[in-house]
Amino acid sequence: MTGQSISLTASGAAARGRKRKNIRSEQPLQPSQPAKTQAAPKGARPAGVPAGWRVIAAKEFADHISSIRFLVLTVILTLAAAAAVYSTAGLLKGVAPDASDQPSLFLYLFFYSPQNSPGFTFVFFVSLLAPLLGIAFGFDGVNGERSEGTLPRLVSQPIHRDDVINGKFVAGLAAISVILVAIIAVVGAIGVLQLGILPNIDEVLRLAVWVVLAVVYVGLWLAIALLCSVVFRRAATSALVSIAIWLVLTTFAGFLVGIFAGFLSPIGDNTTQDQINNLSMQRNLSLISPSQLFTEATKATLNPAIQSFDINALIRVANEPQAYPLSQLSIEQSLLVVWPQFVGLIALTSGAFAVAYVSFMRQEVRA
């Protein structure tokens, strides 16, 4: 960087030229230099230099936070959540005399709906809109870089190829967490103002666990959307396919489960046992759907009264109420109840991300 370049740089060129010469002399252009670099472990970065995925995640996160889609999603979700909680708080006040001894009244804000009501609760809206959140931050992750022509430039930097998809996944999860935590905070504040009670530690912990659960669930949709963005060239196609998967797994899954349960465990003579078997089968089949896993995990995390989802167990309790007195589970006990669902969700999310990861790694840069 001497000679001609100095003549191009305008004022103070001489000083800068000297400076640059110094830099040069530290990094001579001799091909003997790389031998040193090569001796270092593969991909080793100098101390204090952040890993590639961190740099990518930081940039992607900043992009997400300042994007219009982030603003729109935050506004929509906050409005829906606030409206739901506001109406739930009204309902709770109506039944307050009966519920005054309920130990976890605060949490009822998030899921309480009286019998025969449409059930427009906070958790209902979140389960409904969560996939949208994940899809919004993932559907153009990789194909966006392709269509902008930035992907070849990005992967030619000294980073591992998987840094790209890892960074994007982490950034998406971070953006989702920010939105969910913000909404919980807004909703909690509304609840405190409306009901005039403060949540205790146990309730705050349950909410925290639920946020983690929700992030994992939204992470599943983020991973599915990222996979679509790897597979499909156009962002529009990727978004449509992601939404199609969402509709199939959440809406049509109920119908399909009913049909398959009818085959596998038919209600032949319309006996009670047949019906129980059929319901049990329906429940087992529906656990394939991530939205069902999330719904169950949500219920048991937020509601200490829920002890099991097993139909036979529920029937036993209903038949012999004396033997199973109503009790409130501690948070540890509730965690035990939701553990299978929790693990199932984590497995699904990891699996979806693994598929996205592998398909990205196998793809030609130029393809």
Place this chain on the structure above:
Amino acid sequence: MAVADPLSPKNAGGVPAIKTRALTKKYGEFTAVDKLDLQVRQGEVFGLLGPNGAGKTTTILMLLGLSEPTSGTARVLDMDPARDPIAVKRRVGYLPDAVGFYGSLTGRQNLRYTARLNGVERKAGESHIDELLERVGLTNAANKRVDTYSRGMKQRLGLADVMVKRPSIVILDEPTTAIDPAGVEEVLALIRELANDGAAVLLASHLLHQVQQVCDEVGIFVAGRLVTSGAMDKLSSSLAANGPIEIEVAAPPPAEGVKAIAEKVNGVISVEKDGRDPRMWVVRAKRDVRADLARALVEAGHAPYHLRRRGDELDEIYRRYFADYAAEGATTA
């Protein structure tokens, strides 16, 4: 078919920046790059010239470790890109074909991102970025969003982006495509500067006229094979070996004696008046006789004002090799 001669005297000194041996890439039955032997030295601009689809980008991706060769080896700064891509990519700047930037970020923010990815220390990086923006003439546009940039500005930003990591090797894929002539000149001047700074430059392009002026050496690359390579003059002589060369010569009247003098020059086959321009003679010769012809004319008292070898342009060479290749393809098919 002629191949690169890695041991030509000109290449003897120093370890080459890029060296490939029988580098081959196959996609199923299709051979994208066929036994490529290539050598680029520090401080040199090597033009890898060929039509679209010749395998230029595939070659580049293999040099960067972004694509695995099917067989053969590539050495970049004496490292193996397939085994140690990160170390290679730390030293090699790559400007892809149709380079893109994040449209919602400014030019400066885009460069900053590249600096961060290269682990450049923030403060030092910032002054270097200022310097680079000035060098490519984008200081005034540095804080504007890139989606307001013209194609030429993006290309210049691309060159700045390549220089952020202070590369020892610069690989440019079609750097002059889709920009206006003034933009081309600017880009070419910057490329020449890179080589003057000591970097090895590999320039892949299908636009011969545009890049020939900055290339020290060129390789003609067709359908995955390096048809010929070498310095421009070497290519010209290898072209001459394929048939007589034609030289245009003109001198102010009275110029009737020119024909007789020219015919006496060693190697000249025939001398005729040009069909279109009667002031001009066309000398057909077995070798490039321009120097001898000029001396003979001057010694005889003529003052030649025009002496041009026909087909002495990369374009001609290119077309020639393409024609040869096409003919060969037709006979073997």
